Amino acid sequence: FQEAFEEGGALHGKKVYLFGCTEPQLVPYQGQNHVMNVPAIVAIVSPFPPSDKMGINSVQRETEEIVPMKQMKMDWVPYIPMENRDTEVLRLKSQVYILSCTQRRAALRHLKIDRLKKFEYCLPYFYHPLKEDEFEQSTEVQIVFPAEDKPVLCEFDWELDELEEFTDNLIKDEALSEGQKDEFKEFVKSKVRESKKANREAREARKRAREELSADARAAFENMKFYKFYPKKTDDSPDVSSVKSPFINRYYGKAHEVL
Template sequence: MRKGAKRKRSQKEEEAAPAPAPAPAPDNHKTTESTKPPTRAKRVKASKPESEPEYFEDQRNLEDLWKQIFPVGTEWDQLDKVYGFNWNFSNLENAFEEGGVLHGKTVYLFGCTEPQLVPFKGDNILIYIPAVVAIVSPFPPSDKIGIKSVQREVEEIIPMKQMKMDWVPYIPLEDRESRVDRLRHQIFILSCTQRRAALKHLKIDRIKKYEYCLPYFYNPLQEDELEQSTEVQIIFPAEPKPVFCEFDWELDELQEFIDKLIQEEELSEDQKDAFKEFVKEKVREAKKANREAKEARRKALEEMSEGTRQAIENQKFYKFYPVQTPDTPDISNVKASFINRYYGKAHEVL
């Protein structure tokens, strides 16, 4: 092959190859996209109108006093109903202010409730009205609780602590940031540490005891009701039902008393002899208790100092009911001076 033939063939192939396409002309009307994010227009915040300042009433220094006091003798399942109304005890709070009946005095407080049918919003409703009893005394009026009911044949007088109750100092709101040991306590309240949540672990009889509790008070300067009483409560275990009655050994003649029970079909004929002996035994027990009570009072008077005697003579009982408000029932017609069978009547009802 001659030189140059290959070169000529390559030249011819190059001439036969298609020419590259021309570059497109730039479109001057096309918008160029920017890589920068678009700028948002700033939103102008509307100015809020200035709100009126809120005012809250200051808590009163003794505002929660009545709620801290245990309402002795109230059924556990009724406690929520007691606190269901917004009761106002400002009269109790004011009593500790200058000019009040409790101002500057050492005071012991316990609570109670009184079920009453009262008018409220057009209806008569049964409510548990709370009341607070204040005892002005330089020392605790008692460290005992009485347990008594119609169903319980025997009255018990036991230490408060057996029922998890005790007198404890009340600390006013303004002093709760202070050290307790530096405070001079003048208000003591009856408190109970029994938790409601733990009631399910107690026996029924133990729970019922709380419902029959009464703050106990004994004044050796006065003859006790027990010393004067000539009545005995009789609960005779007869069949088909027990016999409930009261027998007065000074006013009732026993045989006539029994005959009347048989006539009224409260006692069967074949049980009359057993019933007679039962009543005689109860009378003997009651007379013995009367003698022991008189002897205990005589001994207490002999051992009493003159200072203690004067303090007991100067003790005062005040009973506070809630103040009438539009949110609470009208209780003005059911207020009573009677406290309980141990304390008797209050010197003043407020």
């Protein structure tokens, strides 16, 4: 990873914003396959911070939240190597910032459960005003219906699925009772309306954002690059080359280059 900052490297002399992530992968190691959380570092080359927001979402949460980083005690802070600090900074010749938690360690130990869950489900958020988000145009809605025995968890596609048939199949599979059929259908219809409204508002917001962009900002977004770095194999660590993926998260999409 450090080689990327050396002369001739992809990040040399650039303004770079970094954040880390992990991915559960099946990795071969010492003759066996193991499920491991493989770490990766995402580097964004940009003249300004790529975002000042975090996205909070999970399968368990019915709604997605986009919140300011500062609300989650997160911020882009200058990267200063701990070892050989003075010489390393001089040698780096790049402006490097890392996404860091600014919450005091002592306070982290006393977070309430709801607050802790938000930290578990938050992801670095990115909004590209020049590119249409595939999720904005999705015709699928996540359904979490509070049925009598246990919640009905499913996805409904308003273009591909016919609601009456979809509901009858759930009843046939005993995931839904006949008595809740009408209530379920109304619930799905309301979720579809909400999703269509959100898609429409997102398209309008993107259009406004494009119109308000300065020439410099437009050029910056057009030239912004995402790099994703995986650990290199060593004698005491596995080879993860077979599980490398360009996917970063649902907001950033895919990296331009995986290293």
